[in-house]
Amino acid sequence: MTLSTRIRSGGCLCGAARYTVRGEPLRVGLCHYSDRRKSSGSVFVAFAVWPRSSFCQSGETSTYAGRSFCPRCGGRLFCLSDRFAEVRIGSLDDAPSDLQPIQEIWIKRRETWLHPIEGAPGNTKRMPSMPWILRKTELSLPRFHFIPPPFRANPGRC
Numbered sequence: 001m002t003l004s005t006r007i008r009s010g011g012c013l014c015g016a017a018r019y020t021v022r023g024e025p026l027r028v029g030l031c032h033y034s035d036r037r038k039s040s041g042s043v044f045v046a047f048a049v050w051p052r053s054s055f056c057q058s059g060e061t062s063t064y065a066g067r068s069f070c071p072r073c074g075g076r077l078f079c080l081s082d083r084f085a086e087v088r089i090g091s092l093d094d095a096p097s098d099l100q101p102i103q104e105i106w107i108k109r110r111e112t113w114l115h116p117i118e119g120a121p122g123n124t125k126r127m128p129s130m131p132w133i134l135r136k137t138e139l140s141l142p143r144f145h146f147i148p149p150p151f152r153a154n155p156g157r158c
Helices: 034-040
Strands: 007-011 018-022 027-031 045-051 055-058 062-064 067-069 076-080 084-088 103-105 134-136 144-146
Touching (some): 018 045, 018 084, 034 045, 055 076
Parallel strands (some): 027 103
Antiparallel strands (some): 007 018, 018 055, 027 045, 045 084, 062 067, 067 076, 076 084
């Protein structure tokens, strides 16, 4: 890590769960998928994706359907895989005004009163970076179900 590498920090509302990310994100976007809407309580989720090696967490978190949150205050924080850390940019300590979304996913579920991101490629399906979160199964379940990520002995704690 060089001296010029930016470090961003974030956490939950009560401060019990914290994280840092180093460097610039690989991508920033908005997701309009119905499960993300339900889990956030909003009409979309704003996220940024970093390499997993750039992510570090401290404090206790719980995870449901691949989404990590503070078990004390319920603040939604991030989704982790072996390769990527997807951070809810609203949980960053400093306003994420420099992290402009460049893509939207599940745009077919975007509210009609929300304007598309100018110049952003739209995708009507889920993002391939986090394929372990949801997978459609044709045989057993009519909807989606959680497929857990591979077990990690070192979950990236600080």
